[in-house]
Amino acid sequence: MREPPSSAPDGPLIDPEVHVESFRQAREARRLELVEDYVELIADLIGDGGEARQVDIAARLGVAQPTVAKMLKRLAEDGLVQQRPYRGVFLTASGEALAVQSRERHRIVERFLCALGVSPETARRDAEGIEHHVSAETLEAFRRFADGRSDA
């Protein structure tokens, strides 16, 4: 049915094996999105008020409290947080490491968008989604651009 492997791309479409790489990477990033947002938010809440309560996590994420409870259970199973019944949730060493890394990347993406001329509000909102799909190479390019343009 399909043409035998020819080196001539007979249209605007790239090679299927190459194409699939991008989609796989995007799916993998999507799988990690929530985890990254949770640990980052937990770290911020602890840093801000000394504790991360389910109700506050839920309020900031815009989801119901049982949704948070279920996710925290999963994060605990994955060794990223530690929770004691009816008490707050804390980050493990690896959870803290992921939080620091995620927060730094988030910060760079948001700063980059602002440096590009996007309004702070839009930068804040778009960065929340974009951050999870920015590779190390792209992040470095973002950082370079933001540093070069920053008025600081």
Next chain:
Amino acid sequence: MREPPSSAPDGPLIDPEVHVESFRQAREARRLELVEDYVELIADLIGDGGEARQVDIAARLGVAQPTVAKMLKRLAEDGLVQQRPYRGVFLTASGEALAVQSRERHRIVERFLCALGVSPETARRDAEGIEHHVSAETLEAFRRFADGRSDA
């Protein structure tokens, strides 16, 4: 429990009502990601070879064929594609419109990353995820930057 509404942000955390907006936008974008990728890919396959078969869609997305079959059923229910049993799938008018719009945004994001100095391979992979989280304002900033720097 929580402080009464005070105008003084007592930490690095922004206002919860503002914070939740970003997460809601990211969740909404995530909800539309797959739909946009499907219609864009279907449009490309039709433009390339005149037809969009499930096996080809599956091969490019990196998923199994029944996964594609189920999604096409949903897209048909949503009025984005039309499929006849054991025949190819076609885009409706609104499906075509979404495809054109998604493809254009995708193209701009990828071109922007390249203009920023990211390698073509990384630009291709990162754009596949980033595209879905780029607002109209950010897209316009991307376009301006890419146009201003393009050597064409």
Next chain:
DNA sequence: GCATAATTATAGCTGTTGCTATACTCGATC
């Protein structure tokens, strides 16, 4: 200390996105 409010836990549901296994249909070949 006890009543009550706030918080967390749990049960049970839905919808989405993936999978494997298998049945069905279509078209090409002989």
Next chain:
DNA sequence: GATCGAGTATAGCAACAGCTATAATTATGC
């Protein structure tokens, strides 16, 4: 025109991410 391979449909499963309703627990106020 029967066969066989490619492609499609369907069934059934699992993980994930959300929800409501309600029970259990902790914390607060009197």
